[in-house]
Amino acid sequence: MQEKDLIPHLYRTEFRKITAVLSKLFGIAHIEVAEDIVGDTFLLAAETWGLKGLPNNPTAWLYTVAKNKAKDFLKRDALFTQKISAEIKHSTAETHEIEIDLSGKNMQDSQLQMMFAICHPGIPPEAQIGLSLRILCGFGIDEIADAFLSNKETINKRLFRGREKLKELNVKIELPLEAEINKRIHNVLTTLYLLFNEGYYSTTRDKVLRKDLCLEAMRLTYMLIENESTNKPGVNALLSLMCFHASRFDARTNPKGELVLYDEQDTSLWNHELIAKGEYYLNKAATGDEISKYHLEAAIAYWHTNNDQPKWEKILQLYNKLLIIEYSxxxxxxxxxxxxxxxxxxxxxxxxxxxxxxxxxxxxxxxxxxxxxxxxxxxxxxxxxxxxxxxxxxxxxxxxxxxxxxxxx
Amino acid sequence: MNEFVLIFRNDFQPEVKFSPDEMQAIMQQWQNWMGGIAAQNKLASSGNRLGGDGKTVKPGNIVTNGPYAEIKEMISGFIIVTADSIEEASEIAKGCPILNVGGNVEVRNIIPMNN
The missing domain is CATH 1.25.40.10 (Tetratricopeptide repeat domain)
Structure with a gap:
C-alpha cells in the first residue's frame, strides 16, 4: 500500500474500533469526546508520520496515542473527573491507572454493542443511519453528506440530534438481553439494509464511496453472524441478499459510469464467489419459522443470478409474498x-x-x-x-x- | 380509506380432489390476485383460509356437524382490503379466483371500533 493511502485506510478500519471502545468507556453521553480523541489521534499521525516517517507498527502507534489521549483527557478535565471518573473507578474496582482495553475481542464486542445502542427505538431512523456511518463505519461528515446527497450542516445537525437523544434516553452501550435483542434486531437490520441500499442504489457519482458503503454494511452484518446471540435467520438472509446484490456490482455500471440494466449485463463480470456466499447464507437462513422480507428478497436475488427459464414464475410468487408482508x-x-x-x-x-x-x-x-x-x-x-x-x-x-x-x- | 372484508363462498365438495399440480395452479391464482391487491397497497389483511371441518352450536346445547347445515355455500376464507368505496372494493373482488369455480364473494364494509 502507498504511504499516502495508508492513513485513509487506517482511518477506515481503526477509527470505528477505537471510537466504540472509548465511547463505551466514557458512556453514551460522551460519544463526541471519543470521536474527537480518535480524530485528533489521526491528525497527529498525519503530522508526525509525514515528518518522521512511518512507525514500525502504525496501528499500535494509533492505539497507544489514542489511549494516552483518553487518559489525559480523563485526568485533565476536572468536571469530567468528578462526573465520569467516579463511574469508571467504580466499574474498574478502584484501580488508579485506568485500563483501556484495545484488544481485538473488546473492539469487536464494543462495536456490536454500539450497533444496538444506536438502533435504540427512540432514535429517529435517519439519525440511526447517520450515526452508524459516523461511528460504526468511520465516515467523515463530508462523506455522509455525499451519501445522503445533503450538506455538512444538515448532517451535523442530524448527528447532533441523534447524540442528544442517546444522552437523553441514557442508552446503555451493551448487548441487550435475548428478548430485547429480538425486538431491537429488527431496527439493526433495517439500518444495515438502508446502509447497503444507500450504497447500491444512491445516485451519488462517486462509485468508490458507494462500494465502500455496501462493504461496510456487509461487514457489520457479518459481525452479527459471528456473535452467537445475534446470529438469527433474518441476519443470514440479509447477508445473503447483500452478497447476491454485491456480486453484480461491477456488471451494473459500464466504464463510463453509466447504469447497465440487468438484462444487458455481462454475466462474466458477476462475482461468482459472492454468488456462492449468497447461496451459503440463504441456506443458513432457512431455519426457524419466520420468513422475513430479507428471506424473500434474498430468494428473488438468488433467482436473478440463475438463468433457468421458469425463474420468472418463482420471482413473481416471491414478489407477491413480499408485497403481502410489506408494501413498497x-x-x-x-x-x-x-x-x-x-x-x-x-x-x-x-x-x-x-x-x-x-x-x-x-x-x-x-x-x-x-x-x-x-x-x-x-x-x-x-x-x-x-x-x-x-x-x-x-x-x-x-x-x-x-x-x-x-x-x- | 375504508376497510372492507371480502368473504369467499363456494359449494362444499369434499369429493373433489385436486392433483398436486392443480393445487399448485390454484394457489398461484390466489397468490397473483392477492399480490395484485398488495401491489396497489390495498391489502389490509391477508385474512385466513377456512377448512371444511366445522360445527354449529345452537341454543339448548344443540351441536350439529358442519358449518353448512342450512346453507349450501360454505365460507372458505376472507381477506380485508382498503378502498375508497364499496364499489371500489367490489371491483377488486371481481378478480377473485373463487369466481372461476362457481363461488362468489360477499363484500362488506367494516365498522370501525370507535363508531
Whole structure:
C-alpha cells in the first residue's frame, strides 16, 4: 500500500474500533469526546508520520496515542473527573491507572454493542443511519453528506440530534438481553439494509464511496453472524441478499459510469464467489419459522443470478409474498415486470395501471417498456413523463436512449 | 380509506380432489390476485383460509356437524382490503379466483371500533 493511502485506510478500519471502545468507556453521553480523541489521534499521525516517517507498527502507534489521549483527557478535565471518573473507578474496582482495553475481542464486542445502542427505538431512523456511518463505519461528515446527497450542516445537525437523544434516553452501550435483542434486531437490520441500499442504489457519482458503503454494511452484518446471540435467520438472509446484490456490482455500471440494466449485463463480470456466499447464507437462513422480507428478497436475488427459464414464475410468487408482508412501490413495480415475463405485456399493463404511482419515474419507465411494440406512441409518452420526473443523470441518459430507440434513431 | 372484508363462498365438495399440480395452479391464482391487491397497497389483511371441518352450536346445547347445515355455500376464507368505496372494493373482488369455480364473494364494509 502507498504511504499516502495508508492513513485513509487506517482511518477506515481503526477509527470505528477505537471510537466504540472509548465511547463505551466514557458512556453514551460522551460519544463526541471519543470521536474527537480518535480524530485528533489521526491528525497527529498525519503530522508526525509525514515528518518522521512511518512507525514500525502504525496501528499500535494509533492505539497507544489514542489511549494516552483518553487518559489525559480523563485526568485533565476536572468536571469530567468528578462526573465520569467516579463511574469508571467504580466499574474498574478502584484501580488508579485506568485500563483501556484495545484488544481485538473488546473492539469487536464494543462495536456490536454500539450497533444496538444506536438502533435504540427512540432514535429517529435517519439519525440511526447517520450515526452508524459516523461511528460504526468511520465516515467523515463530508462523506455522509455525499451519501445522503445533503450538506455538512444538515448532517451535523442530524448527528447532533441523534447524540442528544442517546444522552437523553441514557442508552446503555451493551448487548441487550435475548428478548430485547429480538425486538431491537429488527431496527439493526433495517439500518444495515438502508446502509447497503444507500450504497447500491444512491445516485451519488462517486462509485468508490458507494462500494465502500455496501462493504461496510456487509461487514457489520457479518459481525452479527459471528456473535452467537445475534446470529438469527433474518441476519443470514440479509447477508445473503447483500452478497447476491454485491456480486453484480461491477456488471451494473459500464466504464463510463453509466447504469447497465440487468438484462444487458455481462454475466462474466458477476462475482461468482459472492454468488456462492449468497447461496451459503440463504441456506443458513432457512431455519426457524419466520420468513422475513430479507428471506424473500434474498430468494428473488438468488433467482436473478440463475438463468433457468421458469425463474420468472418463482420471482413473481416471491414478489407477491413480499408485497403481502410489506408494501413498497419498488416491489410493486418489480412484481409487475415479473408478471409481464410470465403472462405477457397486456396483462402487465392492466395491472400496472392500477398501481397509481404517477409521480414515480420508474413507474413511467416500466409502462414505457411494457407499451413498446404494443403501442409505441403511448410508450414514448410514458418515457417522456419519466424523463421529466427523474433527477438522476444516469437514469436520464438511460431513458433518452430508450426514446431514441423507439423513434427509430 | 375504508376497510372492507371480502368473504369467499363456494359449494362444499369434499369429493373433489385436486392433483398436486392443480393445487399448485390454484394457489398461484390466489397468490397473483392477492399480490395484485398488495401491489396497489390495498391489502389490509391477508385474512385466513377456512377448512371444511366445522360445527354449529345452537341454543339448548344443540351441536350439529358442519358449518353448512342450512346453507349450501360454505365460507372458505376472507381477506380485508382498503378502498375508497364499496364499489371500489367490489371491483377488486371481481378478480377473485373463487369466481372461476362457481363461488362468489360477499363484500362488506367494516365498522370501525370507535363508531
Amino acid at each position: 412501490p419498488i416491489a410493486a413495480l418489480n412484481r409487475t415486470y415479473a408478471l409481464s415475463k410470465v403472462y405477457g405485456k397486456e396483462m402487465a399493463i392492466d395491472e400496472a395501471e392500477k398501481l397509481s404511482l404517477n409521480k414515480n419515474h420508474l413507474y413511467h419507465t416500466l409502462l414505457g417498456d411494457l407499451y413498446s411494440t404494443i403501442d409505441d406512441v403511448k410508450a414514448i409518452q410514458h418515457l417522456e413523463s419519466a424523463l421529466k420526473l427523474t433527477r438522476s443523470s444516469a437514469d436520464k441518459k438511460l431513458i433518452s436512449n430508450k426514446i431514441k430507440k423507439l423513434c427509430g434513431q
